[in-house]
Amino acid sequence: MSYFSDIYNGIKTLLTGMSITGNYFLHSRKGAITQQYPDNRETLKMFDRFRGEVIMPHDENNEHRCTGCQSCEIACPNGSIEIIWDRQLDPETGKKKKMIDKHIYHLSMCTMCGLCIEACPTDAIVWAQNFENSVYDRSQLTKVLNRPGSKVKAGIED
Amino acid sequence: MKIVSITKTVHDWLFSIMPEGAASIVEMVLIAVAYLAFFAVAGLYLVLLERRVAAWFQLRLGPNRVGPQGIFQTMADALKLVSKELTGTIKADNFLYNLAPYFVIVSSLMALAVFPFTQEFQAFDINIGIFFLIAISSIGVIGILLGGWSSNNKYALIGAMRSGVQTISYELSVGLSLLTMVLLTGTLQLSEIVEVQKNGWLIVQGHIPAIIAFMIYMIAGTAETNRAPFDLVEAESELGAGFHTEYSGMKFAYFFLAEFINMFIIAAIATTIFFGAWLSPFGITDSIPWLGVFWFLGKTLLLVFLMMWFRWTFPRLRVDQLLTLEWKYLLPINLVNIVIMAILVWLNLTIKF
Numbered sequence: 001m002s003y004f005s006d007i008y009n010g011i012k013t014l015l016t017g018m019s020i021t022g023n024y025f026l027h028s029r030k031g032a033i034t035q036q037y038p039d040n041r042e043t044l045k046m047f048d049r050f051r052g053e054v055i056m057p058h059d060e061n062n063e064h065r066c067t068g069c070q071s072c073e074i075a076c077p078n079g080s081i082e083i084i085w086d087r088q089l090d091p092e093t094g095k096k097k098k099m100i101d102k103h104i105y106h107l108s109m110c111t112m113c114g115l116c117i118e119a120c121p122t123d124a125i126v127w128a129q130n131f132e133n134s135v136y137d138r139s140q141l142t143k144v145l146n147r148p149g150s151k152v153k154a155g156i157e158d
Numbered sequence: 159m160k161i162v163s164i165t166k167t168v169h170d171w172l173f174s175i176m177p178e179g180a181a182s183i184v185e186m187v188l189i190a191v192a193y194l195a196f197f198a199v200a201g202l203y204l205v206l207l208e209r210r211v212a213a214w215f216q217l218r219l220g221p222n223r224v225g226p227q228g229i230f231q232t233m234a235d236a237l238k239l240v241s242k243e244l245t246g247t248i249k250a251d252n253f254l255y256n257l258a259p260y261f262v263i264v265s266s267l268m269a270l271a272v273f274p275f276t277q278e279f280q281a282f283d284i285n286i287g288i289f290f291l292i293a294i295s296s297i298g299v300i301g302i303l304l305g306g307w308s309s310n311n312k313y314a315l316i317g318a319m320r321s322g323v324q325t326i327s328y329e330l331s332v333g334l335s336l337l338t339m340v341l342l343t344g345t346l347q348l349s350e351i352v353e354v355q356k357n358g359w360l361i362v363q364g365h366i367p368a369i370i371a372f373m374i375y376m377i378a379g380t381a382e383t384n385r386a387p388f389d390l391v392e393a394e395s396e397l398g399a400g401f402h403t404e405y406s407g408m409k410f411a412y413f414f415l416a417e418f419i420n421m422f423i424i425a426a427i428a429t430t431i432f433f434g435a436w437l438s439p440f441g442i443t444d445s446i447p448w449l450g451v452f453w454f455l456g457k458t459l460l461l462v463f464l465m466m467w468f469r470w471t472f473p474r475l476r477v478d479q480l481l482t483l484e485w486k487y488l489l490p491i492n493l494v495n496i497v498i499m500a501i502l503v504w505l506n507l508t509i510k511f
């Protein structure tokens with residue numbers, strides 16, 4: 001007798017499936033996930049976890065959180081990050097300490113793996129959500145992440 | 159042969175200026191060209207409809223850039239396909255390879271001739287209408303087999319063989335479910351079948367067995383057109399593009415167009431047999447006969463939509479599941495259904511208004 005119950009179940013499950021897709025069909029106008037990209041350029045906002053490029057946020061005093069520890073440089077599997085650093089005299093304590101000169105990031109080589117961001121002990125670098133990264137000249141993709149004249153925020157190293 | 163009465167003036171004019179034989183040939187050619195032009199364009203719009211409907215089912219928007227709401231999208235696609243190079247393989251059997259697409263498209267266009275679009279608007283009212291339709295719609299598979307065989311490609315061949323298996327199996331169900339309805343009408347001629355339905359559409363007249371027959375017909379008809387969930391013939395994930403892997407340009411477009419015209423044909427047969435062809439519901443527009451075209455096309459498009467709904471809901475069947483469905487379920491149910499229908503007609507239990 002499983003023959004007839006098979007038919008019954010078959011039809012029932014097919015109708016269930018059709019009601020679900022039919023429901024989607026009726027709500028497609030409001031619920032459409034398509035982004036009509038160049039048209040909605042002004043309002044298009046990428047989701048939080050989108051990996052656009054690595055950036056280093058600076059606060060209002062032009063201070064960042066990077067101590068120059070080079071963890072990110074070591075973590076990067078394809079050498080997209082170069083840290084140029086030297087030992088400078090700390091104006092407050094008067095001691096010599098390691099400071100970054102330039103945090104160089106090659107966007108053209110980055111595979112967006114995120115290992116550098118995980119490796120950073122002070123959360124100095126984060127993902128940006130921008131996505132319009134195309135340029136006409138490759139050299140423009142090599143970026144210096146710390147702004148000129150910026151310095152490390154006090155108390156980060158402790 | 160009954161000639162379209164809307165073109166009666168053309169008909170008279172043609173017969174007045176040339177001998178009878180030549181006039182009727184010219185007339186046939188004219189009608190053929192008109193049908194060809196109309197259904198080539200209609201096929202393109204069915205493709206567009208399919209793409210938009212598919213998009214809506216998947217919460218996308220679909221093509222909406224070329225022209226308002228994308229109405230020129232498939233025209234542009236067709237233009238692109240026409241201008242493309244026709245590549246072929248060296249080891250292909252050239253004669254059969256080139257013949258196959260025409261086989262497919264011609265067989266599907268031929269079936270269109272017999273549909274009663276509205277009263278008197280039927281190119282070819284043959285007295286074995288349904289039989290002709292069933293016969294013609296299964297010829298298309300020869301084109302697919304030829305295409306798959308001659309392109310000398312293993313994927314194409316597997317696809318074509320699957321198509322053969324599928325069509326041979328499901329042809330039975332299509333035929334038997336239509337036969338169930340023929341028990342009700344007592345005629346194979348499409349215009350007379352419509353005449354019978356003036357007392358209520360056949361799906362109402364035949365109630366339960368008619369509904370079962372309709373369901374079986376829709377399942378088998380979907381299989382006949384090789385559309386999902388029965389698209390093993392061109393299962394992209396397994397076979398490349400199936401039987402038309404080696405085709406490009408316009409020849410590919412013929413296969414593609416034929417699929418959509420076939421879908422239209424299957425829906426149109428269902429409209430004619432089950433839903434009263436051009437008859438309006440409750441006879442609301444019976445006084446204006448030409449409105450029948452809209453009823454016919456409206457019902458057909460509704461059924462086409464149903465097939466698209468199937469396609470975007472159900473996953474593809476395996477070959478063994480395909481054959482199980484046909485031989486273990488559809489066929490026995492169908493045979494029992496015919497007996498039920500025969501008893502119904504015998505005891506006069508049909509519903510007539």
Ligand code: SF4
Nearest residue numbers: 076110111113114116
């Ligand atoms: S995301 Fe990966 S590839 Fe890119 S800079 Fe960081 S570690 Fe290197």
Ligand code: SF4
Nearest residue numbers: 066067069070072120
């Ligand atoms: S960004 Fe983070 S990991 Fe890289 S050098 Fe600066 S503090 Fe170290």
